[in-house]
Amino acid sequence: MAVIKIKVNGKEISREVSDSTLLSDFIRDNLLLTGTHIGCDTSQCGACVVHLNGKSVKSCTTLVADCNGDEITTIEGLSKNGKLHPMQESFKKHHGLQCGFCTPGMVMSAVDLLQKNKNPSEQEIRDWLEGNICRCTGYQGIVAAVKDAASKM
Amino acid sequence: MKNFNFKSATSTKEATKLSSVKTTFLAGGMTLIPAMKLRLAAYSDLINIKKIKGISGIKVSSKSIRIGATTTHAEVAASKEVGKSIPSLAVLAEGIGDPQVRNRGTIGGSIANNDPAADYPSACLALNAIIHTSKRKIAADKFFKGMFETDLKKGELIESIEFQVPEKSGYAKFPNPASRYAIVGVYIAKFKNEVRAAITGAGNYVFRSNELEKALSANFSTSAIDKVNISSKELNSDIHASAEYRAHIIKVMAKKALSFS
Numbered sequence: 001m002a003v004i005k006i007k008v009n010g011k012e013i014s015r016e017v018s019d020s021t022l023l024s025d026f027i028r029d030n031l032l033l034t035g036t037h038i039g040c041d042t043s044q045c046g047a048c049v050v051h052l053n054g055k056s057v058k059s060c061t062t063l064v065a066d067c068n069g070d071e072i073t074t075i076e077g078l079s080k081n082g083k084l085h086p087m088q089e090s091f092k093k094h095h096g097l098q099c100g101f102c103t104p105g106m107v108m109s110a111v112d113l114l115q116k117n118k119n120p121s122e123q124e125i126r127d128w129l130e131g132n133i134c135r136c137t138g139y140q141g142i143v144a145a146v147k148d149a150a151s152k153m
Numbered sequence: 154m155k156n157f158n159f160k161s162a163t164s165t166k167e168a169t170k171l172s173s174v175k176t177t178f179l180a181g182g183m184t185l186i187p188a189m190k191l192r193l194a195a196y197s198d199l200i201n202i203k204k205i206k207g208i209s210g211i212k213v214s215s216k217s218i219r220i221g222a223t224t225t226h227a228e229v230a231a232s233k234e235v236g237k238s239i240p241s242l243a244v245l246a247e248g249i250g251d252p253q254v255r256n257r258g259t260i261g262g263s264i265a266n267n268d269p270a271a272d273y274p275s276a277c278l279a280l281n282a283i284i285h286t287s288k289r290k291i292a293a294d295k296f297f298k299g300m301f302e303t304d305l306k307k308g309e310l311i312e313s314i315e316f317q318v319p320e321k322s323g324y325a326k327f328p329n330p331a332s333r334y335a336i337v338g339v340y341i342a343k344f345k346n347e348v349r350a351a352i353t354g355a356g357n358y359v360f361r362s363n364e365l366e367k368a369l370s371a372n373f374s375t376s377a378i379d380k381v382n383i384s385s386k387e388l389n390s391d392i393h394a395s396a397e398y399r400a401h402i403i404k405v406m407a408k409k410a411l412s413f414s
Contacts, residue, residue: 019159055256061186065159131251
């Protein structure tokens with residue numbers, strides 16, 4: 001056990017957790033931020049993607065102990081003053097989801113893409129979203145959403 | 154995942170001191186954590202090495218590129234210096250796993266693990282790398298010992314990997330469509346005195362192809378590869394590809410790697 005101090009969605013948090021706690025479990029079970037989903041739990045599906053110090057990572061394959069002193073942004077941290085993030089707006093507009101299970105990870109991953117590449121091509125979007133799996137196969141809408149969001153961010 | 158203690162080392166010395174037969178080093182954890190979750194591995198302590206100064210970052214000279222062990226794949230892929238000096242190495246890094254794996258996974262972790270289908274081991278062999286550890290320097294040719302096996306001793310930590318800058322080089326892989334691990338990956342590098350060709354994904358662990366090297370040393374062209382006979386005898390056969398198929402794909406990827414060089 002150790003006391004972990006991290007900033008989650010702008011808020012300083014200090015919790016005592018066991019050393020083997022995964023970031024995904026910590027976010028969901030300790031912080032009750034259940035927007036971050038656990039799909040495969042084997043770092044393949046990307047439903048658990050969050051930002052760690054501004055970069056997208058799979059929280060199911062990251063230890064909380066390894067994030068001591070770091071900054072985390074989850075899907076709950078994207079909207080500001082009750083207003084959806086442009087990426088969220090865009091997913092809504094383009095129907096970039098069906099069942100919605102993969103959506104938090106898709107959105108977090110896509111936001112990271114636009115930090116690196118402001119105007120990605122369709123191929124670049126598809127390549128980037130390689131680590132996010134949508135089993136409703138709604139990729140057309142997802143790609144359209146990311147492209148549209150790029151024009152607004 | 155079985156419970157363990159998480160410890161952070163701030164120096165190589167401390168990391169070595171904390172290590173024992175029951176511990177392992179943690180860098181990006183992109184293989185280690187999944188392996189522990191599947192209970193394929195269990196340790197009493199994980200020793201985080203990411204806080205150690207001096208074992209991260211990229212140094213380029215005219216003859217070599219030295220990459221610190223905890224440098225992430227994303228950093229190597231984005232490095233302008235790597236892209237200029239050994240473009241094939243940046244291409245390789247850009248093709249590992251997915252963006253989230255590249256943001257976290259490290260070069261040192263990749264080669265210490267020596268997964269039979271990992272990308273970096275082929276770069277080490279083809280680019281005649283020197284593995285700098287906390288104890289010594291190891292030539293890549295002597296570093297990779299078998300499936301998931303290296304010459305590293307318990308408590309020995311990789312500090313950096315030094316790649317020799319070739320005249321020309323290329324890497325091409327035929328990835329598993331789900332995991333992006335190489336079903337076959339071929340790295341070809343042409344130096345002043347020799348041509349080196351390393352294959353990953355196809356065998357028990359990364360190896361050099363004498364057949365390809367011989368043919369390409371005589372004639373560095375795709376037509377030379379056409380005449381090479383690759384034996385399927387020692388190659389992997391699994392649900393993704395038979396040994397015969399892998400033998401064929403080695404030549405296809407070798408030509409592709411050459412076209413990138």
